[in-house]
Amino acid sequence: MQQHLKFYIDGQWVDPAVPRTLDVINPSNEQAIARISMGSAADIDAAVTAARRAFETFSQTTREARLALLEKVLAVYQQRYGDIVQTISQEMGAPLWLSKAAQAAVGVAHLSQTLEVLKAFDFEKVQGTTTLVHEPVGVVGMITPWNWPINQIMCKVAPALAAGCTMVLKPSEVAPLNAILVAEVLHEAGVPPGVFNLVNGDGLAVGEAMSVHPDIDMMTFTGSTRAGIAVAKAAADTVKRVTQELGGKSANIVLDDADLETVVAQGVQACFINSGQSCNAPTRMFVPRALHARAVIAARAAAEAMPVADAMAEGMHMGPVVSELQFNRIQGMIQKGIEEGATLVTGGPGRPEGLAKGYFVRPTVFADVRSDMHIAREEIFGPVLVMLPYDTEDDAVRMANDTAYGLSGYVQSGSLERARRVASRLRTGMVHLNGAGPDFGAPFGGYKKSGNGREWGEHGFKEFLEVKALMGGSAA
Template identity: 55%
Template sequence: MTGAVETGAGVIQPGLYIDGGWQDASGAATLPVVDPATEEEIATVAAGTVADLDRAVAAARAAFAGFTATPVAARRAMLERIHALILERAEPLARALTREMGATISHARGAHVPLAAAHVRVAADLLTDYPFLTMRGTTAIVREPIGVCGLITPWNWPLYQITAKVAPALAAGCTVVLKPSELSPLSALLFAQIVHDSGVPRGVFNLVNGTGAAIGAAMAAHRDIDMISITGSNRAGVLVAQAAAPTVKRVTQELGGKSPNILLPDADLARAVPLGVMAAFRNVGQSCSAPTRMIVPRARLTEVEAIARATASAITVGDPADEATTMGPIANAAQHRRVAAMIATGIAEGATLLCGGPGRPPGHHRGYFVRPTIFTGVTSDMRIAQEEIFGPVLAIIPYDDIDEAVAIANDTVFGLGGHVQGADLDQARAVARRIRTGQVHLNHPEWDPHAPFGGYRHSGNGREYGAFGLEEYLETKAILGFA
């Protein structure tokens, strides 16, 4: 097969991982990997074909019967080995993320890698006492692995989303075929080597690089794949569901978002506004649950604007490999164009530009860099209040009373995340109950890897993380007269 390549993020195998080893693709096509900070190609990886996918699915199908019979304790030990290797190889993983999608090295080290490892740890821990068999009278309720799972992951949190799917699937006893994003495949290839080195049995884990149009669509339609889990755009989610329908396979989708952040009248603005701005801009705003609509009391709008502007001005945009940088580039050219177009749209719609705006930040003449941008005076009928931008663009929307704040929060086709800030916790809880989203954060709590994550409406269906994520990979069987 094509030899391993040095990308500045360690030595990486550029091929496909099928049936327990690295293999050549059946075709000669390759996919470029571009450093978003320089716009230079840093590597190429093999582009899998449908024939390669068929080989991977056949390997997963052949391995399923044996793997599903593996004792739970053995699966837990396997996941613990994967977890240990992620932590051991954290630095090359972080450097790969910085090179392939522009995550700042500090964010890659402090969030991307450790949070990805946490998904594996949680999956292992769940196997300590998860009730795969329970009794209701004389009937046994058995939870069994669904089968061969096709996993489609995005470019914005590459490693994190891989472990959020692979770890619970393996914990459940499923076998998997992973298609990582073709735009950020390096960390996925490093992860595949970790899986290999952990001793996962042949065929249990397979990786096929390729585009969504080629490999993703074929996975969705494949008759020998029992389930598809996709994290991606709404367009991709719809196409996958349509392709999967004839084979009646399970499809779980974690799609887009336009998450609200309601600042109640008693919120501590000195804390809530900076945290809200940075939550919206985390990962350069490229998070599906980013709280990109800050909904604030009209009477305190001027105060909010001043704090928000000061917070944004303190952001250091630059080389993501520099530890002093707090915001790197947008991850790829297409998304860079999208963010620029939406900033121009906000200006054209008449929103007030509080800071940022069109063009690259001063001193940046190449790379997919954008200015941290905040609009104020935004109304819910504007596109920048309705469409997912997926960049560091925040819309501040004023309200007159709490009922209006809730109405603004729910005035969207999405329903993935939400935030509420307020000193009166009872009031904050009551508002959180009224927001139609799959997850709500009160007063910027710590991340909880056991909390179920997923959306209402156009944000998808199904849940990830913790026990809820594990159960997406399980079927339910009733055995009557068992006792």
């Protein structure tokens, strides 16, 4: 079993202030694969002190110097790509094909996109006789989740480096090993001591210590809405900037002019990718009532064609969910759907046939779901699709918006104009039209309880900048 008992602070691997450990569990076989140390407020103090000291010089570096640094980070990341793929599959259960094609690949995408943003960004703008100057926000506290770990680390770390910020990262203690690899990449690339610091730990001991710390200027958090609210409350007394990317219960509206069987099958696959553990997953499928029976048949076929296997197995399949806690919660939600009277189309409680060990969930589809059911309102974060029939386009939009969340949305139509019209009525930060995939240059974030602020591309980069007005700083 691997031992990762040190934290990366001020350019060195150092012992924790207080010894306390946690085992990292492989969700495919429930075996411990590594042991990490769990940090405390004292470790955060040390990391913040290093970051504050490093900010004095790193914030003054030139655009050219930061471009060169990011290019080196990208090169070293690509050299370690195979290690990152293997690590993500082992610690959080993404199948190897998904780790290679997406989980690790998004690190390259965010670094590449950030390089393009930094090359073109106008740090100074003249407005009359005033010069507007964009400057780094300061020391940034980062809390990231386990479901797309490299994605959430790199879409924060890359723009923070580009902006001239320094940072302290607390990755999820459930899947922390990829973050240790990131620290090794940054160290090898020559990121100056104190610019990036890594402290493992839980939200109560480490996350709260970061949120309340007076020398952290900004908190950027990705995770559950419940934890995001706790971070914002803890940060309020120091009036630091807080950006949050939180939960979702995204609607997938299938209009009556769409190619029904095709878009339903695609919707099932999109819901189940990463074992349903994506905040922007299209987990609520709205279908015209007159087409509901046909849609159910297509959804059943797509779900039952989804193989489930060990994350380290070759081929395209669905892996386990991340932990026993997550497995049990999903099982409880599936049972709740049955008890509330939804039609269980396929899947259901328990593990898939032939898998007695590991946190494997049966790909599950519910039909005849009402908007007041728990499975239609709560984020399940597993491979569970709920299908809701609707009568009119207005009904579909109303039902889609009847949620506390507003992260993403999906609209399927034979007419792009019609899809755009429906999308304009959805109260979400993003909408995917007719199967469109992610755009790493577009802003990622949501409305309502799905958070505030944006990540990715130029909009994400700007979150790490302050704006200073120099009155009289330019000629009239």
